[in-house]
Amino acid sequence: xxxxxxxxxxxxxxxxxxxxxxxxxxxxxxxxxxxxxxxxxxxxxxxxxxxxxxxxxxxxxxxxxxxxxxxxxxxxxxxxxxxxxxxxxxxxxxxxxxxxxxxxxxxxxxxxxxxxxxxxxxxxxxxxxxxxxxxxxxxxxxxxxxxxxxxxxxxxxxxxxxxxxxxxxxxxxxxxxxxxxxxxxxxxxxxxxxxxxxxxxxxxxxxxxxxxxxxxxxxxxxxxxxxxxxxxxxxxxxxxxxxxxxxxxxxxxxxxxxxxxxxxxxxxxxxxxxxxxxxxxxxxxxxxxxxxxxxxxxxxxxxxxxxxxxxxxxxxxxxxxxxxxxxxxxxxxxxxxxxxxxxxxxxxxxxxxxxxxxxxxxxxxxxxxxxxxxxxxxxxxxx
Numbered sequence: 001x002x003x004x005x006x007x008x009x010x011x012x013x014x015x016x017x018x019x020x021x022x023x024x025x026x027x028x029x030x031x032x033x034x035x036x037x038x039x040x041x042x043x044x045x046x047x048x049x050x051x052x053x054x055x056x057x058x059x060x061x062x063x064x065x066x067x068x069x070x071x072x073x074x075x076x077x078x079x080x081x082x083x084x085x086x087x088x089x090x091x092x093x094x095x096x097x098x099x100x101x102x103x104x105x106x107x108x109x110x111x112x113x114x115x116x117x118x119x120x121x122x123x124x125x126x127x128x129x130x131x132x133x134x135x136x137x138x139x140x141x142x143x144x145x146x147x148x149x150x151x152x153x154x155x156x157x158x159x160x161x162x163x164x165x166x167x168x169x170x171x172x173x174x175x176x177x178x179x180x181x182x183x184x185x186x187x188x189x190x191x192x193x194x195x196x197x198x199x200x201x202x203x204x205x206x207x208x209x210x211x212x213x214x215x216x217x218x219x220x221x222x223x224x225x226x227x228x229x230x231x232x233x234x235x236x237x238x239x240x241x242x243x244x245x246x247x248x249x250x251x252x253x254x255x256x257x258x259x260x261x262x263x264x265x266x267x268x269x270x271x272x273x274x275x276x277x278x279x280x281x282x283x284x285x286x287x288x289x290x291x292x293x294x295x296x297x298x299x300x301x302x303x304x305x306x307x308x309x310x311x312x313x314x315x316x317x318x319x320x321x322x323x324x325x326x327x328x329x330x331x332x333x334x335x336x337x338x339x340x341x342x343x344x345x346x347x348x349x350x351x352x353x354x355x356x357x358x359x360x361x362x363x364x365x366x367x368x369x370x371x372x373x374x375x376x377x378x379x380x381x382x383x
Contacts, residue, residue, distance in 0.1 A: 004329065005194040012299065016335045016339060017169070017316050018262070019032065019339055021046045022344060026122075027042040027130055027131075028256035041053070046132070051065040051073075060094070060122075062108060063119070067086045068116060071085070072086065074086055076115075082094065091104040093116055093338055095118070099112065099114040125146050142191075155275060157271045160268050163310065165264070166265070168375060170265045172331050174245075175331060177210060179305075180242055190211050199337065208302050210233075241256075241259075242256045242257060251272060254272075255269045300356065312319035
């Protein structure tokens with residue numbers, strides 16, 4: 001559905017900061033290079049802690065991080081072959097979550113019925129992805145495609161970030177091209193204009209016209225000397241729960257959002273740039289370019305964004321009932337999608353009555369205690 005791009009006052013009910021997630025999607029949780037064979041790490045998706053380990057074969061497995069025996073963390077244990085061993089009593093669990101061995105019991109003795117929840121997991125684009133929702137849906141809902149990955153014509157820079165903020169605040173920052181003023185000392189963009197806006201059940205796509213001037217425009221090949229003003233269209237595409245942003249063949253950004261808890265989020269991002277250099281030279285200086293882009297460009301912009309995002313969260317904690325005014329319809333559309341996805345998940349958990357039979361509830365990540373009525377009944381309240 002195409003929406004109006006007029007900037008007008010929208011009185012937003014801040015209850016969007018209280019919603020949970022829709023776990024029926026793949027979430028990037030860690031860099032694959034950080035998990036070696038025989039190692040185990042803990043990851044958290046919306047308060048659900050998961051033990052992710054790589055067996056000796058190199059295969060990655062994901063199990064509930066709480067031992068069913070005494071309730072201790074399993075990520076402090078060891079990996080033996082393709083099994084995860086609890087550090088407390090040495091109970092071993094196979095990659096299917098079944099208790100496979102208890103060291104102080106005779107081999108012929110029947111083992112207790114102790115099992116762990118198994119999460120669908122895969123390794124793709126150098127990331128570890130987990131599907132925390134209904135496993136029956138995992139095959140049909142795959143991680144986003146990244147065609148630029150491993151393409152030698154692009155310079156790829158991988159960046160991870162942590163935010164002490166609800167994921168909705170982080171997502172709004174990514175959708176909000178109007179905050180270029182924040183980055184003015186970094187020769188960021190200016191004079192943004194929202195050209196086109198579309199919203200669907202699980203996505204928001206916004207096209208902005210923006211202007212650039214300064215050393216960055218010369219580095220990116222937008223102008224010869226950096227002195228002239230260059231105008232380009234940037235497309236920001238949010239497809240729950242991740243982002244894809246492109247700047248007219250100059251750059252692409254894939255940002256994977258991980259909601260850790262109501263007050264913590266992470267992101268895993270790939271920035272792809274095309275620079276005006278011969279291909280043979282790009283191959284030679286690629287590591288230097290990646291370092292320069294990461295530290296001289298990306299991290300400087302990111303640091304300013306984190307400061308604003310965490311400031312917004314702190315003020316929300318101080319007064320959750322405060323009302324705010326938004327004028328960017330893309331932000332309002334994004335909030336609708338976030339709330340809609342969460343509500344769809346909540347509805348999927350309700351018993352389904354068909355011919356007098358009750359449907360089964362699938363296991364899921366932890367849910368918030370409640371959803372404010374302002375969100376559950378009337379998500380966005382335009383003035």
